[in-house]
Amino acid sequence: MRPYKKIDAEDIAVLRTFVPKERFFVEDEIHPDYAHDEMMIYGKKEPDVVIQIKSADEASKIMKYASEHNIAVTPRGAGTGLCGGCVPLYGGIVINTSLMNQILEIDPDTMSITLEPGVLLMEVQEAVKAAGFLYAPDPGEKSATVGGNVMTNAGGMRAVKYGVTRDYVRGMQVVTPEGEILELGGKVAKNSSGYSLLHLMVGSEGTLGVVTRITMKILPSPKKMTSLLIPFDSLSAALKTVPEIMKLPEVATTIEFMEKEVLDDAQEYLGKEFPNRNYPAYLIVSYSGNSQQHIESMLDMASKTAMENGALDVFLSDTQERQETIWNARGAFLEAIKNSTTEMDECDVVLNIDKVAEFVEYTRECSKKYNVRIRSFGHAGDGNLHVYICKDNLDDETWNTVVEEVMNGFYAKARALNGQVSGEHGIGHAKKKYLEESVGASQMNLMKKIKRVFDPQGILNPGKIVD
Amino acid sequence: MRIVVCVKQVPDTQKVQVDPVTGVLIRNGIETKMNPYDLYALETALRIKEKTGAEIDVITMGPDAAKAVLYEAMALGADDAWLMSDRRFAGADVLATSFTLAQGIKTIGDVDLILCGKQTTDGDTAQVGPAIGEVLKIPHVSWVRKLMDADEKGLTVQQEMMDSVADVRLNYPCLLTVEKGIFEPGLPSYLKMKEAKKKDIHLLNMDKCECRDAKRYGLSGSPTQVEKIFEPTYDLESVRLEGSTEENAAALFVKLQEMKVIEGGK
Numbered sequence: 001m002r003p004y005k006k007i008d009a010e011d012i013a014v015l016r017t018f019v020p021k022e023r024f025f026v027e028d029e030i031h032p033d034y035a036h037d038e039m040m041i042y043g044k045k046e047p048d049v050v051i052q053i054k055s056a057d058e059a060s061k062i063m064k065y066a067s068e069h070n071i072a073v074t075p076r077g078a079g080t081g082l083c084g085g086c087v088p089l090y091g092g093i094v095i096n097t098s099l100m101n102q103i104l105e106i107d108p109d110t111m112s113i114t115l116e117p118g119v120l121l122m123e124v125q126e127a128v129k130a131a132g133f134l135y136a137p138d139p140g141e142k143s144a145t146v147g148g149n150v151m152t153n154a155g156g157m158r159a160v161k162y163g164v165t166r167d168y169v170r171g172m173q174v175v176t177p178e179g180e181i182l183e184l185g186g187k188v189a190k191n192s193s194g195y196s197l198l199h200l201m202v203g204s205e206g207t208l209g210v211v212t213r214i215t216m217k218i219l220p221s222p223k224k225m226t227s228l229l230i231p232f233d234s235l236s237a238a239l240k241t242v243p244e245i246m247k248l249p250e251v252a253t254t255i256e257f258m259e260k261e262v263l264d265d266a267q268e269y270l271g272k273e274f275p276n277r278n279y280p281a282y283l284i285v286s287y288s289g290n291s292q293q294h295i296e297s298m299l300d301m302a303s304k305t306a307m308e309n310g311a312l313d314v315f316l317s318d319t320q321e322r323q324e325t326i327w328n329a330r331g332a333f334l335e336a337i338k339n340s341t342t343e344m345d346e347c348d349v350v351l352n353i354d355k356v357a358e359f360v361e362y363t364r365e366c367s368k369k370y371n372v373r374i375r376s377f378g379h380a381g382d383g384n385l386h387v388y389i390c391k392d393n394l395d396d397e398t399w400n401t402v403v404e405e406v407m408n409g410f411y412a413k414a415r416a417l418n419g420q421v422s423g424e425h426g427i428g429h430a431k432k433k434y435l436e437e438s439v440g441a442s443q444m445n446l447m448k449k450i451k452r453v454f455d456p457q458g459i460l461n462p463g464k465i466v467d
Numbered sequence: 468m469r470i471v472v473c474v475k476q477v478p479d480t481q482k483v484q485v486d487p488v489t490g491v492l493i494r495n496g497i498e499t500k501m502n503p504y505d506l507y508a509l510e511t512a513l514r515i516k517e518k519t520g521a522e523i524d525v526i527t528m529g530p531d532a533a534k535a536v537l538y539e540a541m542a543l544g545a546d547d548a549w550l551m552s553d554r555r556f557a558g559a560d561v562l563a564t565s566f567t568l569a570q571g572i573k574t575i576g577d578v579d580l581i582l583c584g585k586q587t588t589d590g591d592t593a594q595v596g597p598a599i600g601e602v603l604k605i606p607h608v609s610w611v612r613k614l615m616d617a618d619e620k621g622l623t624v625q626q627e628m629m630d631s632v633a634d635v636r637l638n639y640p641c642l643l644t645v646e647k648g649i650f651e652p653g654l655p656s657y658l659k660m661k662e663a664k665k666k667d668i669h670l671l672n673m674d675k676c677e678c679r680d681a682k683r684y685g686l687s688g689s690p691t692q693v694e695k696i697f698e699p700t701y702d703l704e705s706v707r708l709e710g711s712t713e714e715n716a717a718a719l720f721v722k723l724q725e726m727k728v729i730e731g732g733k
Contacts, residue, residue, distance in 0.1 A: 229654055273651035292498070303657050315654035316542075319479060319500045322654060 001457050004072040004090050007048040011069060015049060015093070018061045023052040023099070033079060034094055035087065041345055042084040042430040047074065047094040054099055056173055056181050056212035062095060063210065064179030066459055073177075074461050075206040077118060077145030081152065082346055083428025085205045089463040095210055097147050106131045106218070110187045112170060114215045117147025134221040136162035139424065140331055147211050153203035155424030157330075160246075160381035161253040161288070164424065166202045168216045174201055174209035177455040187215055200450065205426050206461040208454040222288035225253060226295050227326060229315040230306045231279030235259050238281045239357035241309040242380045245285060246353065248305060250298045254286040255381030256330060257356075262337065262377050266329045269336035274329050275322075276315050283380060284326060333377050334386070341373070341390035345403045349414040350423030353383040362413050363387050370402045384423030411437065427465045435465070468521035468619065468639075470512045470580045471572050473599070474505040474540055476533040477589040485696050501536040504584025506543075506652035507645050512582050513544045514650055515617045521579070522546050526571050528556055528564060534668055541663035542655035549575060553672035558686030561590075565598030566683055570676040572603065579639035580622070585610060585646050596644035607642035608635050612649055632727060 005011075016024050025031075026049055035044040053059050066073045072092030079086055088094050100116035106128065107114070113128060113135070122142035128135040139149055139156035148154070150172070155164040171185035184198040185191055191198075201208055232238040238257055245252060259281050263274050283306070287298040303314040317326050338344060351359055360376060367374040373392055378385040389406050391399045411421060411434040421427065421434045436444050448466045451458070479500040512523045525540040527533050528551040537548035551571045559567060572578055581603075583596035593609070600607025612632070613625035621638035627646055637643075673684055682688060706722070708715040723729045 314657040
């Protein structure tokens with residue numbers, strides 16, 4: 001309960017006994033990165049203690065002590081979040097799970113993988129691929145931890161066909177704020193056994209429990225994935241084509257949109273040319289399948305639909321080298337925009353896919369009205385946009401006003417279009433205001449009550465999602 | 468002006484598999500693609516075409532299935548395509564291959580510039596390009612990493628040497644083999660690919676070549692004796708700089724110079 005107890009020498013002496021000394025950090029030993037995630041614009045706050053845990057047992061001891069002494073605890077993975085979710089707003093303890101980085105089992109008989117939360121997304125994708133299977137979720141930030149992905153219900157490029165991280169979580173071991181170790185779900189493929197505490201945990205951003213083990217579904221790997229790079233003379237023409245492609249008999253794996261300006265930023269950032277780069281806007285549409293013939297029939301349908309809807313050409317990316325060129329550029333967009341400006345703020349709204357064009361048009365109007373550079377890219381196939389407002393040379397005062405007004409406008413527009421505040425990045429502490437405006441008082445009250453059931457004292461990741 | 472780009476169909480795999488018993492490359496059941504390095508050669512040709520309005524011909528030696536890479540080259544912007552296919556060409560080593568391709572290029576006629584990828588991803592010898600130049604007795608430069616100028620008379624290029632880079636001026640006719648990254652290759656148009664498949668490809672066999680001596684082609688024209696084929700092993704070298712900041716900076720500077728990332732005398 002706030003105010004939380006300020007950690008003192010006595011607390012430190014006890015907490016030190018829970019882990020070997022090389023995994024315990026105080027004061028100057030704490031790396032400055034623990035004070036923020038990737039969006040420093042949302043503010044920084046240093047923790048008093050950082051503990052790198054290696055087991056649920058260690059997490060349990062820490063949580064028991066913290067709840068007995070009313071100390072704030074913030075769990076953290078790789079710190080690649082974009083809403084301030086891992087920032088210890090009230091100081092206290094940061095539990096870092098990144099050393100819990102073992103893949104415990106890939107089980108072909110149940111088509112599942114069991115792993116510790118600190119395994120990086122790139123590592124799990126690689127390991128599952130090496131075993132001959134597919135880890136379907138494909139969020140853009142490959143150096144994020146799987147624990148972080150689960151806790152934000154990360155989405156990514158392949159959500160059109162395969163869904164999001166939540167759809168793959170089968171079981172979880174979590175440590176409650178009071179230190180109890182729970183086993184939620186398991187390897188089973190379905191589960192109607194009462195309220196799903198498992199799915200309350202997914203997307204809870206570390207506010208309900210500390211995840212210490214995860215079991216996830218894996219899929220048979222399609223033999224081949226081919227992408228089409230489809231240029232248009234305007235982004236709205238590209239976006240209006242998306243619902244038509246979605247109606248085709250085969251579901252695309254990925255439908256992304258991008259504009260020339262963002263590609264230019266990515267080229268500069270990567271120091272590498274993008275192929276066929278002189279068009280105003282593009283869709284990238286990918287299909288996966290098991291035979292050349294099967295894929296070709298999908299490509300035929302998609303290219304025909306694209307041309308009927310104003311595409312200027314249809315380019316084929318059918319080899320590993322070509323796929324890497326396109327997807328490396330796509331993967332660099334966020335960093336490239338970051339690199340192109342002095343400071344930026346981000347909006348991750350999700351809309352009905354037939355409303356994406358209207359929203360992007362609105363962002364353009366805002367850009368003109370407020371005379372500020374706005375860049376966007378995103379997952380056209382699932383309606384999830386990433387829109388960035390760039391500070392560039394604006395002075396602080398103008399920037400603060402502009403960013404506030406533009407963001408208010410974005411979320412109001414999303415609301416008016418029946419969209420949601422976050423498609424995949426979460427709420428953290430940065431988007432709380434917009435969540436409240438979006439879902440309303442009744443839903444917020446229910447969320448607050450849920451939080452209190454799990455965490456009566458409110459010590460776990462305080463100040464995130466709900467107050 | 469006429470540019471010929473030499474292309475090859477190779478297995479579409481990162482790892483070439485070798486039959487452990489026979490030592491022969493396993494090609495069955497493996498999908499194919501255009502040799503990635505050839506895409507850089509073709510892209511270089513397309514950039515020169517933009518400047519000079521040259522006509523681009525692509526040529527390959529291989530079975531009928533190798534037409535796929537010619538169609539792809541045409542979808543990327545090549546104007547005309549030539550397939551050298553003949554049972555008598557089979558089993559060719561570097562010498563016979565370069566001799567055969569040189570014969571094909573002579574048959575095309577009036578060629579100003581020949582462009583090849585630096586090497587293929589299956590044979591990996593990096594010798595066919597320069598050997599074509601030798602057979603044709605024209606100047607040739609390998610490992611070209613930058614095209615500095617191209618006009619009606621010739622080209623200025625930058626060549627990647629072991630310890631340095633060299634700027635070279637050549638007059639036509641000449642041959643270049645290009646490095647990966649000289650230009651970013653464009654993607655083929657899926658629509659043009661479909662159209663290209665309706666186009667005619669010129670077929671060349673030995674009887675259409677200037678030299679009709681069967682001993683110069685295929686296995687009988689190949690002096691190479693393969694003693695053993697094995698999978699290469701890779702060593703990933705990682706260097707850790709453990710000195711002071713100043714020492715590390717100096718060591719890194721030298722390393723970057725060696726890698727030719729930054730300029731400066733040693």
